Amino acid sequence: MKIAVYPGSFDPVTNGHLDIIARGAKVFDEVIVVVLVNVDKKGLFKIDERVELIKRVTKDYPNVKVQSFNGLLVDFMRQKKATVILKGLRAVSDFEYEFQMALMNNKLDPEVETLFMMTNAEYSYLSSSAxxxxxxxxxxxxxxxPDEIIVDIISRIKGE
Structure with missing residues (x-):
């Protein structure tokens, strides 16, 4: 079974993220969307809330699982017996950082490969920050x- 892990902060998950998840689900037997704890960022949503939002919008993909993890991505990969990191690229500017991360992950575990998937042009400008x-x-x-989470985002922004 070929398992890919799609890591990110997903705060919140966007249609660009969902595009990569849907396309990854066609290529791999299983895609694990892993919400990683980023100690450098204070999130709009708590980690468990992000997991639930992603589960809600990926419910129609039977081979997609959603989890959270705090630690090195390669450790998560080993736990799940996954060998592929799936990363979405919006523009060339994303590549430099993602390339460095891919090299670091491969250094930490030579069995891990990173697959870069270009986002649909429709979402090339899109980020969670935006x-x-x-x-x-x-x-x-x-x-x-995704329409299913618009109310969640607006309510959180308004502090409700």
């Missing part, structure tokens, strides 16, 4: 995130 900023200033986030 979504939060648009929502914060009252802009429309429809089409940027």
């Amino acid at each position: 979504v939060k900023q648009v929502a914060k200033f009252g802009g429309c986030i429809r089409g940027l995130v």
Whole structure:
């Protein structure tokens, strides 16, 4: 069984993320979306809330699982017997950072390969940070995130 792990902070999950998840689910037997704890960022949503939001929007993908993890990604990979890290790239500017991370992960575990998947051009400008900023200033986030979680995002931004 070929298992891919799609790591990220997903705060919140966007349609760009969902595009990579859906396409990855066609390529791999199983895709594990792993919400990683980023100690450098204070999130809009708590880790367990992000996991639940992603589960809600991926419920129609039977080969997609969602979990959280705090630690080195390669340790998570070993636990799950996964050998492929799936990463979405929006633009060339993403590549430099992701390339460094791929080399580091491969150094930590030579059995781990990183597969870069270009996002659909429709989402090439999209990021979780941009979504939060648009929502914060009252802009429309429809089409940027799955419809099922729009209310969750707006409510959280408004502090409800």
